[in-house]
Amino acid sequence: MATYHIETYGCTSNRGESREIERRLRDGGHRPADGPADADVAILNTCTVVEKTERNMLRRAEELESETADLIVTGCMALAQGEEFRDAGVDARILHWEDVPNAVLNGECPTPSDGTDPILDGEVGILPIARGCMSNCSYCITKFATGRIDSPPVEENVEKARALVHAGASEIRVTGQDTGVYGWDDGERKLPELLDRICDIDGEFRVRLGMANPGGVHGIADDLVDVFARNEKLYNFIHLPVQSGSDDVLEDMRRQHRVDKFLDVVETFDDRLDHWTLSTDFIVGFPTETDHDHAQSMALLREVRPEKVNVTRFSKRPGTDAADMKGLGGTVKKERSKEMSEVKRDIVGEAYEELVGTTRDVLVVEEGTADSVKCRDGAYRQIIVQNAAERGVEPGDFVTVEVTGQNTMYAFGDPV
Known part of the structure; x- marks a missing residue:
């Protein structure tokens, strides 16, 4: 029996992949250590969405290297910028997450369908339904790590969800780089069918749908909202990252939607669901964003009034087309981020104030x-x-x- 220590950074998909690594390691006889210093192997599952995160990953890798005899680095930064760890002198194996269990267990790794129940985060089970996306956004480095959409069959994901429920999950988080395009690689739009099938599983649990870009959801909005309307197990919640309220900026970002498509989806949900939560993302300070473009983003925020908003300052990522654009000053990005964050807090606070007394x-x-x-x-x-x-x-x-x-x-x- 050997021991492992695993740390995960970034999105819910990364957390789901780390849970699968852990499950296979436990099936192979490994057990979690109390910390990296007590582990035979330490595993760092990385994120690289912005420059600050990249610096944090390098620093943490250097710290872990000094604490453990064997370090494996996986995740998005490992796949998109593995040379950064080597250039920093970090002595680590750089691996795709699927290769980590085999590497640790010297090729004697049980297959994903064998062994114990999946590992939960408390009461939460994470279900990555696919890897990759259909987008080619000019600012995104994650696509270099995840690639194009690769969708497992519906039945395979349903069985994984059933295993999560069997293991005791009371909440299943359906996740992916873009859940809305699940099945597109096979020429089909399978997300509504998948959600229906998951909700048909016996048991007391709830299902949360993860990030789905407006461009993918737009074509299935009517079918998707029907699934929400007929399934009490499915939270009335959708994460639609719009990123900007300016069509000009969206074009420069190479997003697959424009503001009207985003609004169409929001209107479809408004028309069918009495109570639902819209979550969205905005990138402020994109290199081509003018004062007018920012004003359009602020106007859209006030119009749709999402109850969850992620505001991110644009950060140049190496190898992306946007990295070659002349950027805006840090002061401009800071001021725009502050303005949007203040309005966001007002909107979210008002939404929660309306709940008081209910x-x-x-x-x-x-x-x-x-x-x-x-x-x-x-x-x-x-x-x-x-x-x-x-x-x-x-x-x-x-x-x-x-x-x-x-x-x-x-x-x-x-x-x-």
């Missing part, structure tokens, strides 16, 4: 701090229950709460 059915998803638990209502809004132990509330429970207050990004609730 009664919501929620799933307790995970433990919080100071004897609190984090819950999600049917639209994936976060509600915190405090003093959970004395109230007999724990992760995995379905409870009814009265919303008593809010703190801008989440609400507070008392069990009824």
Whole structure:
């Protein structure tokens, strides 16, 4: 028996891949160590979405190298910028995540269908339904690591979801670089079918759909919203990263949608669902973004009023076309980011204030701090229950709460 230590950074897809690495290592007889210094092998699953993250990954790799005898680096930065670790003098094996278990177990790795149940993050099971995307965004380095969409069959993903439920997952997070184009590599649009099939699995659980670009969702919006409307297990939540409110900037970004397509999808959900949550992303300070373009993004933010917004300052990534563009100054990006973040907080705070005084059915998803638990209502809004132990509330429970207050990004609730 040997021991391992694994650290994961970045998106939910990375976390799902790390859980699969762990499952195969445990099937092969390995066990988790208390920390990197006690591990026979340390595994760093990396992200490289922005320059700051890249620097953090290099620093963490150097730290882990000094603490463990054997270091493996995998994930997006390993695949897209593996030479950066070598140039920094990091002594590590650079591997695709699927190759990590075999490398650690010297080729004696059980197949994905063998062995133990999948490993959960508490009550949460992560289901990466595909790898890659159909986009060619001018600023994105992740595509160099993930490539074009590669969609496993629907039945294969349903069986993985069933295994997660069998292992005790009360929430399944369907994830991928772009879930909306699942099946496009086979010439089909399979996401609605997949979600229906997952929701048909016996058991008490909820399903959250991960990031889906507007360009892919636009063609299946009617079918997709039908799936949401008929399945109570599916959170009424969708993550549609618009990135900009300016068609000119979207064209320079080489996004596969324009603002009208994004708005079409939002309107489709508005028309069919009484309560749902829109999550979106904005990149501020793209090299070609003018003051007018930024104003259009601000106007779109105020128009659609998403309840979850990720605001990211543009960061040049090596090898991308946008890296060769003349960038905007750091002060401009900082000011635009601050303005958008302030409006975002107002919008989200107002949405949670509207919940105060209402009664919501929620799933307790995970433990919080100071004897609190984090819950999600049917639209994936976060509600915190405090003093959970004395109230007999724990992760995995379905409870009814009265919303008593809010703190801008989440609400507070008392069990009824």
